[in-house]
Amino acid sequence: MSPYKNDILNIFKMGLSLDKLSGCNILITGATGLIGGCLVETLMMNPKRNYHVYASGRNEERALKRFREFSDNPAFHFFQYDVMQPLKSDVNFDYIIHAASNASPNFFANNPVEVMKANIYGVTNLMEYGKERSMKRFLYVSSGEVYGEGDGRVFTEEYSGYVNPTSPRSCYPSVKRAAETLCVSYAAEYDVNVVIARPCHVYGPYFTESDNRVYAQFIRNILRGEDIVLKSSGQQFRSWCYVVDCVSALLHILLKGEKGEAYNIADSSSNLSIRQLAEMVSEIGNSKVTFELSSEEERLGFNPVGKSVFSTRKLQNLGWSITGMMKEKMLHTIVECKNDRI
Secondary structure (H helix, E strand, C coil): CCHHHHHHHHHHHCCCCCHHHCCCEEEEECCCCHHHHHHHHHHHCCCCCCCEEEEEECCHHHHHHHCHHHCCCCCEEEEECCCCCCCCCCCCCCEEEECCCCCCHHHHHHCHHHHHHHHHHHHHHHHHHHHCCCCCEEEEECCHHHHCCCCCCCECCCCCCCCCCCCHHHHHHHHHHHHHHHHHHHHHHHCCCEEEEEECEEECCCCCCCCCCHHHHHHHHHHCCCCEEECCCCCCEEEEEEHHHHHHHHHHHHHHCCCCCEEEECCCCCEEEHHHHHHHHHHHHCCCEEECCCCHHHHHHCCCCCEECECCHHHHCCCCCCCCCHHHHHHHHHHHHHHHHC
């Protein structure tokens, strides 16, 4: 078993119980994405699994490849679905985890309208389906970008920084804010049981070739035997989180979070600059870090936030904790990426 899969099993060895999900139907949107895919794998690898997992996504070919080990398992179900459309199904989903949202900067630059529509329509369509069918809880996977540019402070869930509404790059933070408000509005008006997760910058395997987030670019560089190319000075300082740790946090929020509340997800031991991240990945891959001027299109997708560090005290109060160092987890990510290419 790969180190990545062992990391998933360690979630259960650390004592996380999913007994509350027993006998339930669980829908995960964005199941072929970074976070959604790991969430599907984690739920399916639970040694005490006693529920059904419904994985939805737009790319059936990608899903069948990603989840081939579960294809004959009667507890696993994949169906092709675009959250832009009303959900049509005869299944009553007890829990809906909405993780479908394109977080790749090239989409922010080239398709800002679609980014905004997908988030608002997605929440609307799933909420309407769930509230008519006695849904127990809705978990919205938002983003730490809701905090905007910030002022250098550590982001707590109560903070709200500046977002320029006239910048097309603001499509992502602005619509994540709006979608969160839509979620709590459903809670207020229709008594929908909703919780919100705000992940920081998440890394892990199984990103797509179109994903141009920096960590994905760096890993592709070393897998191809290339130097890592930075398109800026790399001084932007970020909180990072391994996707397996992020999924552990999501499950804690789903099962233990308070209705209507938002929770940050980050690894407090993994706060570093983009340049430091590049140097870490290059050291693992025995490559070099070089610098290159960015194109105008690339600059349009850049995150303007200079410092993005998250407080996780609220999440830790739910009993969430993690172990291990970022470099080891990045190595596990790269090993899994190599295995996926074979």
